[in-house]
Amino acid sequence: MGTKADPLVIIGHVPDNQTATRTSAPAPPPRRRAPRDRAALAFTAAAPALGVYAAVRVIGLLVFWSWASLAGKDALHLLSGRWDSVWYQRIAENGYGYSVTLPDGSVHSDLAFFPLLPALERGIADLSPLTVGGAGLLVAWVAGLLAAWGIFAVGDRLYGRRAGVVLAALWGVYPTAFVQSMAYTETLFTALAAWALYAVLTGRWIVAGTLCVLAGLTRPSAAALVAALTVTAAVTLVKEYRAGGRESLLRAHARMLLGVAIAPLGWLAYVVFVAVRRDSPFAYFEVQAQWGNSIDGGRALAAFVLGLPLPAALGLCAALGLLGWLVHLCVRQRQPLPVLVYGIAIVVVSLIGSGYFGSRPRLMMPAFPLLLPAAVALVRLRTTARTARVVGALALVSAAYGAWTLLGPGPP
Numbered sequence: 001m002g003t004k005a006d007p008l009v010i011i012g013h014v015p016d017n018q019t020a021t022r023t024s025a026p027a028p029p030p031r032r033r034a035p036r037d038r039a040a041l042a043f044t045a046a047a048p049a050l051g052v053y054a055a056v057r058v059i060g061l062l063v064f065w066s067w068a069s070l071a072g073k074d075a076l077h078l079l080s081g082r083w084d085s086v087w088y089q090r091i092a093e094n095g096y097g098y099s100v101t102l103p104d105g106s107v108h109s110d111l112a113f114f115p116l117l118p119a120l121e122r123g124i125a126d127l128s129p130l131t132v133g134g135a136g137l138l139v140a141w142v143a144g145l146l147a148a149w150g151i152f153a154v155g156d157r158l159y160g161r162r163a164g165v166v167l168a169a170l171w172g173v174y175p176t177a178f179v180q181s182m183a184y185t186e187t188l189f190t191a192l193a194a195w196a197l198y199a200v201l202t203g204r205w206i207v208a209g210t211l212c213v214l215a216g217l218t219r220p221s222a223a224a225l226v227a228a229l230t231v232t233a234a235v236t237l238v239k240e241y242r243a244g245g246r247e248s249l250l251r252a253h254a255r256m257l258l259g260v261a262i263a264p265l266g267w268l269a270y271v272v273f274v275a276v277r278r279d280s281p282f283a284y285f286e287v288q289a290q291w292g293n294s295i296d297g298g299r300a301l302a303a304f305v306l307g308l309p310l311p312a313a314l315g316l317c318a319a320l321g322l323l324g325w326l327v328h329l330c331v332r333q334r335q336p337l338p339v340l341v342y343g344i345a346i347v348v349v350s351l352i353g354s355g356y357f358g359s360r361p362r363l364m365m366p367a368f369p370l371l372l373p374a375a376v377a378l379v380r381l382r383t384t385a386r387t388a389r390v391v392g393a394l395a396l397v398s399a400a401y402g403a404w405t406l407l408g409p410g411p412p
Contacts, residue, residue, distance in 0.1 A: 032042075049148055049149070049151075050149060052169045052172070054145065057144065057172050060118050060178055060398060061401075064407075066407060067403040067407060069402070070380070073407060079182050079183065079406075081133050085136060085183040088117050090109055090119035092136075093122070111277065111287045112290075112291045112293070114185070114216075114219060115270065116221070117136065117219045121135040139302035143188040147171070147187050148172065150198055151164075152165060152167065152168045153195070154369075155168070159372070159376050163379050170378075171368045172395070173394040173397075174371075175398060175401055175404075176361045177398050178399075189221065190368065192212075193366055196225055205256040206258055209261070209263045212264070212266065213262060213263065213265050216263075216265065216269075218266075220236075221346060221349050221350075221363065222401065223267065224341075224348075226262070226267070229260050229338065232341065236256065276406045295354070296353070296354040326373065327344055327347060330373060339372075343367045346366055346367035347367055349363070350367075391395065
């Protein structure tokens with residue numbers, strides 16, 4: 001089958017906690033251990049991360065539920081039946097074919113929404129007593145735990161178990177983490193992305209490609225995940241070609257090439273579906289443009305900033321500067337190539353579109369690699385109590401912001 005280049009080595013980074021294994025440990029035994037045993041071991045290792053993630057999300061839900069009760073509003077409805085959740089539920093109940101004509105004459109079609117979440121909602125509702133809205137919440141909450149598990153797995157592999165736990169916790173207190181408790185696609189997509197990146201880091205390219213297919217049926221931002229696999233594979237091939245391994249290069253990396261080849265098929269399949277449905281090869285892009293989701297290179301973002309009052313514009317520029325600084329820290333941290341490419345690509349895709357500005361922080365939430373520098377810094381506090389205080393404070397701030405946003409006038 002040939003040797004597989006380790007993506008960690010592509011940019012020269014080898015975690016300290018793996019050095020001994022790579023240099024002195026005997027060759028691993030054949031992969032004959034029962035899948036159940038492997039899953040049990042992995043769950044045992046991930047249990048602290050899942051517990052911390054669940055705790056910070058429960059804090060967010062309790063704050064929101066209390067606030068909603070005081071305001072006399074239905075908290076469950078706000079989580080399962082508002083904004084994009086309504087579109088997904090309508091697709092789950094009736095299939096595609098619904099559209100809305102706005103006062104300005106533009107048409108918003110449900111074909112802008114990808115099919116995996118509504119398919120899961122419909123399947124769960126058919127097989128259980130849950131409504132479609134309840135099924136959407138179940139998918140989002142379970143996917144949130146799976147995402148935290150995958151994020152922990154990536155952090156653990158790169159910087160150790162404590163870093164993995166803190167990384168999962170930080171993702172759970174992201175400013176727009178309240179969306180993780182809604183019937184949205186963010187948790188589902190992040191779970192698929194995190195496990196796909198972990199699969200690449202461990203050389204399981206076909207698994208990574210398959211998860212990319214599912215991610216491509218979930219959100220258009222799967223393009224960032226496809227880019228991560230493609231760039232990593234390309235760099236691997238170029239490095240080995242220059243090293244002289246030209247004759248057996250393709251044969252040695254057949255599984256890697258197959259994983260990359262299947263990665264975009266989910267997204268492409270949906271693009272073809274919309275094209276056939278609308279009898280136009282560019283129908284998917286037309287539908288997205290009608291929703292204001294076309295790529296404009298950042299012109300809409302620049303216009304939004306310039307249209308703000310000066311104090312708000314300066315504050316937003318400072319926030320964008322902080323975002324750029326985080327990207328810089330990720331590069332300096334020498335994150336593995338697939339992880340780095342994925343994180344940066346999510347940020348770029350979120351900023352160069354023409355969509356509603358308030359959605360951009362939510363769209364960047366799957367870019368959990370941006371939190372790796374902060375996770376490593378918190379681990380260096382050395383005491384669990386200090387780290388817990390920081391995470392707890394962030395959880396309360398995130399919860400308050402989430403409750404204010406969900407009970408306020410605007411969408412996330």
